Amino acid sequence: MLNYVIRRVLYAIPILIGVNLITFALFFVVNTPDDMARIHLGAKHVTPEAIERWKVEHGYDRPLLFNQEAEGTGKLTETLFVNKSLALFALDFGLADDGRDIAREIGTRMWPSLAIALPTFLVGLAVYISFALTLVFFRATYLDLTGVVLSVVLMSISGLFYIIGGQYLLGKLWHLVPVSGYAPGWGMFKFLILPIAVGVVSGLGDSSRFYRTLFLEEIHKDYVRTARAKGLSERVVLFRHVLGNAMIPILTGAVVVIPRLFLGSLIVESFFGIPGLGSYTIEAIQAQDFAIVRSMVFLGSVLYIVGLLLTDLSYTLVDPRVRLE
Amino acid sequence: MAMNGGLSVRGLRVAIHHEGGDRAMRPVDGVDFEVAPGECVVLLGESGCGKSLTALALMRLLPDGLELAGGQARLGDTDLFALPEQDMRRVRGGRLAMIFQEPMLSLNPVLTVGQQIGEALEAHRHPTAEQAAAETSRLLQAVGLEDRHGTSYPFQLSGGQRQRALIATMLAGEPELLIADEPTTALDVTVQAQILRLLKQLRSERGMGLLLITHDLDVARDMADRVVVMYAGQVVEVASREALYARPFHPYTRKLFSVLPSAHQRHERLEHIPGSVPPLGTVFTGCRFAERCALAWERCHAEAPDSQTLDDGHVARCHLVSAPRPENAAGAGYPPETGRKTAEAEQVAAELLEVTDLAVHFPIRKGLLRRTVGQVKAVDGVSLSLKRGETLALVGESGCGKTTLAKAVLRLIEPTSGSVRLEGTTLDRLDGNALRVARASMQIVFQDPFASLNPRMRVGEILEEGLRSLRPELHRGHRADVVAGLLEKVGLGRDAALRYPHAFSGGQRQRIAIARALAVEPRLLICDEPTSALDVSVQAQILSLLQDLQAGQGLGYLFITHNLPVVGYLAHRVAVMYRGRIVEEGVAQDLMGRPLHPYTNLLLDSAPGRGLPEVAAAPAGRPEAGVGCSFAARCPMAVAECAQAAPDTSTLAGGRRVACHRVVPE
Ligand SMILES: Nc1ncnc2c1ncn2[C@@H]1O[C@H](COP(=O)(O)OP(=O)(O)OP(=O)(O)O)[C@@H](O)[C@H]1O
Ligand code: SF4
Ligand code: SF4
Ligand SMILES: [Mg+2]
Numbered sequence: 001m002l003n004y005v006i007r008r009v010l011y012a013i014p015i016l017i018g019v020n021l022i023t024f025a026l027f028f029v030v031n032t033p034d035d036m037a038r039i040h041l042g043a044k045h046v047t048p049e050a051i052e053r054w055k056v057e058h059g060y061d062r063p064l065l066f067n068q069e070a071e072g073t074g075k076l077t078e079t080l081f082v083n084k085s086l087a088l089f090a091l092d093f094g095l096a097d098d099g100r101d102i103a104r105e106i107g108t109r110m111w112p113s114l115a116i117a118l119p120t121f122l123v124g125l126a127v128y129i130s131f132a133l134t135l136v137f138f139r140a141t142y143l144d145l146t147g148v149v150l151s152v153v154l155m156s157i158s159g160l161f162y163i164i165g166g167q168y169l170l171g172k173l174w175h176l177v178p179v180s181g182y183a184p185g186w187g188m189f190k191f192l193i194l195p196i197a198v199g200v201v202s203g204l205g206d207s208s209r210f211y212r213t214l215f216l217e218e219i220h221k222d223y224v225r226t227a228r229a230k231g232l233s234e235r236v237v238l239f240r241h242v243l244g245n246a247m248i249p250i251l252t253g254a255v256v257v258i259p260r261l262f263l264g265s266l267i268v269e270s271f272f273g274i275p276g277l278g279s280y281t282i283e284a285i286q287a288q289d290f291a292i293v294r295s296m297v298f299l300g301s302v303l304y305i306v307g308l309l310l311t312d313l314s315y316t317l318v319d320p321r322v323r324l325e
Numbered sequence: 326m327a328m329n330g331g332l333s334v335r336g337l338r339v340a341i342h343h344e345g346g347d348r349a350m351r352p353v354d355g356v357d358f359e360v361a362p363g364e365c366v367v368l369l370g371e372s373g374c375g376k377s378l379t380a381l382a383l384m385r386l387l388p389d390g391l392e393l394a395g396g397q398a399r400l401g402d403t404d405l406f407a408l409p410e411q412d413m414r415r416v417r418g419g420r421l422a423m424i425f426q427e428p429m430l431s432l433n434p435v436l437t438v439g440q441q442i443g444e445a446l447e448a449h450r451h452p453t454a455e456q457a458a459a460e461t462s463r464l465l466q467a468v469g470l471e472d473r474h475g476t477s478y479p480f481q482l483s484g485g486q487r488q489r490a491l492i493a494t495m496l497a498g499e500p501e502l503l504i505a506d507e508p509t510t511a512l513d514v515t516v517q518a519q520i521l522r523l524l525k526q527l528r529s530e531r532g533m534g535l536l537l538i539t540h541d542l543d544v545a546r547d548m549a550d551r552v553v554v555m556y557a558g559q560v561v562e563v564a565s566r567e568a569l570y571a572r573p574f575h576p577y578t579r580k581l582f583s584v585l586p587s588a589h590q591r592h593e594r595l596e597h598i599p600g601s602v603p604p605l606g607t608v609f610t611g612c613r614f615a616e617r618c619a620l621a622w623e624r625c626h627a628e629a630p631d632s633q634t635l636d637d638g639h640v641a642r643c644h645l646v647s648a649p650r651p652e653n654a655a656g657a658g659y660p661p662e663t664g665r666k667t668a669e670a671e672q673v674a675a676e677l678l679e680v681t682d683l684a685v686h687f688p689i690r691k692g693l694l695r696r697t698v699g700q701v702k703a704v705d706g707v708s709l710s711l712k713r714g715e716t717l718a719l720v721g722e723s724g725c726g727k728t729t730l731a732k733a734v735l736r737l738i739e740p741t742s743g744s745v746r747l748e749g750t751t752l753d754r755l756d757g758n759a760l761r762v763a764r765a766s767m768q769i770v771f772q773d774p775f776a777s778l779n780p781r782m783r784v785g786e787i788l789e790e791g792l793r794s795l796r797p798e799l800h801r802g803h804r805a806d807v808v809a810g811l812l813e814k815v816g817l818g819r820d821a822a823l824r825y826p827h828a829f830s831g832g833q834r835q836r837i838a839i840a841r842a843l844a845v846e847p848r849l850l851i852c853d854e855p856t857s858a859l860d861v862s863v864q865a866q867i868l869s870l871l872q873d874l875q876a877g878q879g880l881g882y883l884f885i886t887h888n889l890p891v892v893g894y895l896a897h898r899v900a901v902m903y904r905g906r907i908v909e910e911g912v913a914q915d916l917m918g919r920p921l922h923p924y925t926n927l928l929l930d931s932a933p934g935r936g937l938p939e940v941a942a943a944p945a946g947r948p949e950a951g952v953g954c955s956f957a958a959r960c961p962m963a964v965a966e967c968a969q970a971a972p973d974t975s976t977l978a979g980g981r982r983v984a985c986h987r988v989v990p991e
Contacts, residue, residue, distance in 0.1 A: 140389060220388075222430035228386055229425075230445040230494060231418030240444075244435055320435055320478045 005313060012309055016089075019301040024085040027294045033060035033080070036290050040097070058291075059083070059094070084294075093295040097287065102295050106277065112182060113264030113276030116192055120199035121261055124207065125254060127200055129243075132211035136219060137238060148212070154205030162202045163271045166194055180273040195272045199265070214246045221245075248319050255314045259303035263296070330401030331534060332360040332383075332421075332502050337396035339378050339387060341605070350606040351394060353378050354558035357632070360502060365528060365535040367545040367566075370555035371581075371860045372831075373602055376538045379555075380504045384423050385413055400502065419449045422495035426507035428487035432479040438465075438490045439475030445497035464493040469523060485516035489523065496527065502534040503527075509544070513722040514887055518931035521548060525937070540860060542585060543890075543934030546570060554578050557603055557613040560632065563640040574641045576618045584865035586894035598862040601830055612644070620650055676749070677881040678711040678734070678767075678849055683743035685726075685733045703729040705905035706743070713848065714879040718896035718913065720887060720928065726905040727885045731851045734883070735767055736760060748848065765795040768842035770835070772854035777838055778826040784812070784837055785822030788844050795845040811840040815870060832863030839870065851883045856891065868895060889932045893917055901925045904955040907974070911981035921981065921988045923962045954986065962987050 037054040038046050055061040062080050070078040077083075084094065093102035135147040171179035177194045218224065219242050227241045264278030273279075277296070284292035315322045339353035353375040360366045368376050381387050383398055383405065398405040400421055408416065425431045433441060442461045446452055452460060462472050468489040479487055488508060495503060505524060509517035525548065528535050537548055545552055545566070552569045554562040554577070562575040573579045583596045600617045603609075611626040612618065618625065624644055633646040685704040688697040703726045711717045719727050732738040734745055736752060745752045752763050771777045778787060788808045792799055799807065809819035815836040826834055835855060842850055852871070856864040868891065874880055886892060892899055892913065899917065900910040901924060909922035920926045930938050953968040954960070960967065966986050974984040 222425055222427055223433040225386060226425065226431045226491065226494070227433065227444075229384055229418055229423045231414045231416070231448045231498065232444065233414060236444075240436075241433055245433065248435070318435075321480045 004316065008309055008312055012305055015305055016302060019298070019305065020085055020088060023088070023294060023298045023301070024081055026297075027290060028064055028080055028085070031290070036060065039288055058097070088295065088298045094291050096284070096292050097289045102292055105280065106295070106299070109275060109277050109280050110262045110264075111276075112188070112274050113269065113278060114262055115188060116195050116199070116268065116274060116276065117261040117264055119192070120196045121254070121257070123196065124200045124203050125250075128204065128207040128211055129250065131204065131208045132215055133238065133243065135208070135212050136215040136242070137234070139216065139219075148209065151205040151209040151212075154201070155209065156205075159202045159267065160271075162198045163268065166198045166201075167271075170194055170197075180271065182272075182274050191272070191274075195268050195274065199268060211246070211250060214249055215242055218242045218246045248315070251318055252311050252314050256304075256307040256311045258310065259306045260300065263300060263303065330399075331362045331364070332536070333397075333399045334358050334379075334383065335397045337379060337382060337398065338394040339375070339382050339391055340394035342390050342392050349394070352391075352558055352605055353382065356396070356555070356558070356560050358553045358560060358563060360534045360536050362501070363528070363532045363534055364550045365525075365537060365548055367549035367552045368536060368538045368555060369540065369542070369545050369552055369581075371540055371602060371862060373605075374555045375558040376540075376555055377506050380423060380506050380536070380538060383504065384417055384421065385410075386417075386423075415449070418445055418495065418500075419498035420501045421504070422498060422500035422502075423504040423506065424488070424491050424495050424508050426510055428484050428491055428508075428511065429479075431491055432487055434479055437476050437478055438470075438482070438493075441490070442475070442494045442497055445494045449498035460497075464496055465490075467496060467527065468493045469519075483516075484512050485519060488512065488516075488520050492520075492523070492527070496531075499531070500533055502536060504536045504538070506538045507540070508537070510539070510541075514889070514933070515722060515927060515931040517544075517933065518937055521933070522937050522939075524548070541933060542581060542861070543932070546934050547937050554581075557607075557609075559613060559642065560640075561614070561642045563632075565638065568637055568639055572637070572639075574635060574639050574646070575614075575643050576620050576645075577614050580617075581861065584862050586865065586868055586890050596865065598865075601832075601863075612642075620645065622650060624648075675713050676710060677713045677715070677747070678709070678883070679746040680707060680709040680734060681744050681746075683707045683730065683733055683745065684741045685729050685738055686741045702905050704733060704740075707902075707905070707907055709883075709900060709907065709910075711849070711881045711883060713881055714875060715898065716875065716882040716884055716896045718884045718886060718892040718899045719902055720885075720889065720892055720899060721902035722887065722928075725902045727902055728853055730902070731769060731853055731883065731885060735764065735769060735851065761795065765845040766847050767849040767851065768845065768847040769851040769853060770838050770842050770855045772857055778834060778841075780826055782825070783822065784824055784826065784829075787826070787837065788812075788822070788841050791841055791844045807844065811844055814843070814874070815840045816866075830863070831859050832866055835859065835863075835867055836870065839867075839874075843874070847880070849881045849883065851885070853885045854887070855884075857886070857888065864891075871895070889917070889929065890934075901928065906955065906984065907982070908956065908985065909981070909983045912979060915979055915981065921977075921983045922985050923960045923987070924956050927959075954984075 033055050034051055037051040037060070041050050041054060052061070060080065062078055062083065064080050067075050067078040087094070091103055093106070096102050096105070131147070135144045138144050167179045170176045171194065177190055179194075180191075182188060182191050219238075224237060224241055227237045232240075262277065263281075264274070264276040266278045266282050268274070269276045269278035270282045280292065281296045284296070335357050337353055337356040338351055341350040341352065352373075356375070356379055358366065358368075368379065370376050378387065378391065382393055385393075385405065387393065393406060396406070400416065403416065403420075405413070405416065405421075432438070436444075439461055442464055443457050446457050446460055450456075450460070461475055465472060465475055470486060470489050470493065474482065474486065474490065479490070482490060492508075503524075508524070509520050512520065521544065524535060524537070527533065535548075537544075539545055549566045551563065551565050553560055554569075554575065556577050562569070562573070562578050564574070569578070573582055577598075580596070580598045584598060598617055603613065603616065609629065611624075611628055612621065612630050615621040615625040628644070630642050630644045630646075632640050632642045634640050635646055683704055684702065684706050686700040686702050689699040689701060690697055705726075707730055709717065709719075719730070721727055729738060733740040736745075736755075740753075747763060747766060750763065752760070755763055782790070785805075785808050788811060789804050792804050792807060805822075808822055812819050812821050817833060817836055817840070821829075821833075821837070826837065829837065839850075839855075855871075856867050859867065871882065872895070875882065882895075884892075884895060896913040898911065899913050900907050901916075901922065902908070903924050909916065909920070909925045916925065917929065920929055929935075953966075953970060954963070954972050957963045957967045964986065970986075972984045972986045974982050975988070975990050976982050977988075977990050
C-alpha cells in the first residue's frame, strides 16, 4: 500500500516536469518576451529600444535556455527557463505588471473562491445523488421519466441563464439576497447563497443523469438480485448495495476536482463580483498580464495532476479490490 | 421444519410486458410441477426454455419488463403470489431461497462474505451480535469454509468458494426449499462435484427441498429424485429419475439423450435435433416441438397436446401418450441410423506437431521498483506430439495452463524455452513473413463464438479478411467462391456471407469461427473449449462437423476441454495437464478406462453422471507443495518422497506416459 503511494507520487514527477516544459513553450517560445512587450507597449510606442527597456524592467531580458555571457553554472541558471519557469515549482510566481506579488495575491484570493466552490461541490454532490437515487427508486414510472426530461432540459440551458435568472428573481424581484458583491468575515454569508444555489442548479441536469445511469447499471447486476433474494427491503438494497457500489465511480470521479476548487470559477466569480482567483484570472486576461495568466495555467495543471493522484489513492480507500494491490 | 408442506406450481405464466397492444410474448407459458418436502427436483431444459424465469417468478423477482401473467404457487399453505410484498420479503431468503449461476457476479464485491451472511441473518432471525457471529461461523462451516473466509472479500475467493459463500448466505434463513439455478455451470468438474455433494449433504441434513435447474443430463442423474423437462416455456415430461433414464418417453427428451457424446458412440456421427428452439413470440397451433419432432404427424401440427399420465406415473405432453402414431402417417418416424463409421487412421500417419519441453513463465513483479521477484510457471516443460488426422485432447482444470500452451504453440505468446515443430519445420526462430506462412497452417477456434467475431463485419468479410492476409495469391472473384464453399462446408449455406454475426445463434457462430479457421487450409486446428458455451444439441452438431472435417481433410486437432464425455467421444489420445505440466498421457480409451495418475483419477471421478463418489481426501499432515510433486497437496496417495522431488515422466507399455512416484514401469 505505502509502496503504491510512493510509486504513484514518483510517477507524478516526470508529468509535472512535462507540464512545466509545456507552459514554458507556450509562454516563452510561442509567445516570446518580444511579443509580450509589443502588446504592452501598444502599436504606437514600439521601438527596439522600448522593447528592450520593457524586457529589462520586467526581468525578461535573459536568453531562453542558455546564457553565453554568464559564468560557470550561471550559463544555465541565468536564463528565463530557470528564473521564470522552473521557479514556478517553488511557488515563486514573480510580480504582476502592476508590481504586486502574485503568490501573496493568490494566498488571499483563494479563500473567497473556496468559500463558494467547496459548498457548491458538497451540496451539489448530496443533491445530485439524492435526486438520482429517487429517480432510480421510481424507475420506469412517470416520475422517473419526468426527472430525466427535466435533467435534459436543465442540461441544455446555458449556465449564464441561471446566473442572470437567479440574480433577477432572487436579487432584483424578491430582494432575498444581494445581486452581487462580497464581504469578509461572517458578512460573506448572504453574498454566497445565490452563487452556490446557481452553481448547484446548473450542474443538476448533467450530474443527476450521469449518476442515475450509474445506479441503473448497478441495479441490474447479479449481486443486487442476490440481495433481494435474501429478503432485504428495497431501502437496504438501494442504500447498502447499489449506493455502496456506485459510490466508487462517483467518489473517485469527484475527487479529481477537489484540488482545483481553490481556483474558483471564472464566470461565477466575475458575474457575482467575488474577489477570488477566478475573477483574478479573468482580470489578468483582460489586462494582458502574462505573468498572472502563466501562473494560473501552471497552477491549474499541477492541481489537476494532484487531483488524478488523489483519485488513484481514493480508489485504494473505497474499493477493497484495489486496496490490496 | 415440521410445517414444511412442499411447493406446488400450477399454470405459471410469465409475459414480456408490452406497452402497445402487441400479442403477448410468454417465455413461461403454463408450467405445473411439485416439489415434495425434502425432495430434489431437477428442472431440465436447453437454454432459453424458461427455466430461470420460472424460478425468478416463484421468488417474485422477475427482471424489469417481465411480469407474472397467471398461475398459482403454494409453499406449504402459503399462496406465494397473493402475499403482500412486505410478507413476501420474509419468505424470500427465509422459507424459500435461491442461488444463482454466476458465483463471480452474485456476491457484492465491496462487502465481506461475513457481512453478506450477517445481512441475511439480520433480515430473518434478528440475532444479537454474538449470536450472529456464532451463527455466521456455523454457516461457514456447514458449507465447508473456514472462519477466516468470513472476513474475505469475494474477489479473494475462488469460484467454488464463492458459490459456497453464496450457499451459506442462503442457508441463513433456514429455507424449506432452496432453488439453485445452474449452480455449477461456471465451475471446473472437480469443483462442480464438490458443490453438488455439498448440496446433497445439506439437503439431507436439513430436510430441505431442492429445486435444481440445469441443462446437464449427467448432473440431473446424480442429483434428482424427480426430473421436470421443459421445452419452449412448457413442461413436456415429468418422471422419477429411474423412470426417465430407463425409459424417456417424450420425443424431445429422447432426442436429448441421443445427442450426448460418449465413448461408445465413438466415430459415429452424433444424432442431432434438427432446427432450433422456436423463437419467443412464435404462435403455436399444435405441439411446440412439432417442427423438430421426427415422429410428428398431422394431428401434432393441428392440435396442442395436453399433459397426460402414463402407466408408470410418467407425465408427458405428447399425443403419443393417448394414441399410437397412425401407420400411414407421412414421414418415416426416426430416420434410419445415420451413423457412419469413419475409418480409424490405420496407416502410420506423418508427424504433424511436435512440442518439446515447452515452457512459458510470466514474471511476478513486486515492490517499489516492480522488480521481478518470481515466476508463474504457466507452462512448465510440456512435450506433446500429434499426427495428421489425429485428435489429441488436452484436459485439466481452469488455470492449469491449457490456453497458454495453445497460444505458445501458435506463437501468440513468446515461449520462454522449448521448441515447436510443425510438419518438420522448427518454428522457434521464425519471424515476420516466415511466421505468417507457418501460422496459416495452424488455426485456433475459441470458446466464446461471439467475442471472437467482429460484430461490425459481415460474415463474408470476416472470412475474406483471413484469406487476404494469409493467402494473398487468391483473386477477388476466387475469394468469394472460396468463402461460399467454406460456408457450405460448415453447413451454413452461402447466403450467410451477407449477414452479420449477431443474426446467428451460438452454434451457428461457432460454425462461422470454424469456417474462418478453415479458410486458410490449415493442417492443425486448435480448439479451445469450442462447445462449452453451447447447448448439448448444438454441441452435438459441432462435434459431428469437426469429425467430418477431419475425415475429409486429415486435419489434426489439439482439442482443449474439461468435458470428459466429449474427450471419450472425439479424442484418439488424451493428455492430462496439472499446474503447467502433463501428468499423464495415453490412448483415449485406455487412459479413460484405466487411469494411473491420481489426478486423472480425481478428474474422472468428478465427472457428473457417475453418482458423485466420495473422493478420497488428501492425508492430513500432507507435504507442502514446493520442490516436490505439484499435486502433492491434493493427492490421496502422496508419500514422503513426493515432497522432496518432482516425479519424472516414465513411459509404460502402450505408450502411456505418467509423471508420478507411485506409478512405476513394470
Ligand atoms: N429480462 C428479459 N426480458 C425479455 N426477455 C427475457 C428476459 N429474460 C429472459 N428473457 C427471455 O425469456 C426466455 C426464457 O429465459 P430463461 O432465462 O428463463 O431461460 P433458461 O431456460 O433459464 O435458459 P439458460 O439455460 O440459458 O439459462 C428466453 O427466450 C429469454 O430470451
Ligand atoms: S405431440 Fe407429436 S410433435 Fe409433439 S412431441 Fe408428440 S409426437 Fe412429437
Ligand atoms: S508423485 Fe506423489 S503426490 Fe504426485 S501424484 Fe504421484 S503419488 Fe501423488
Ligand atoms: Mg437460466
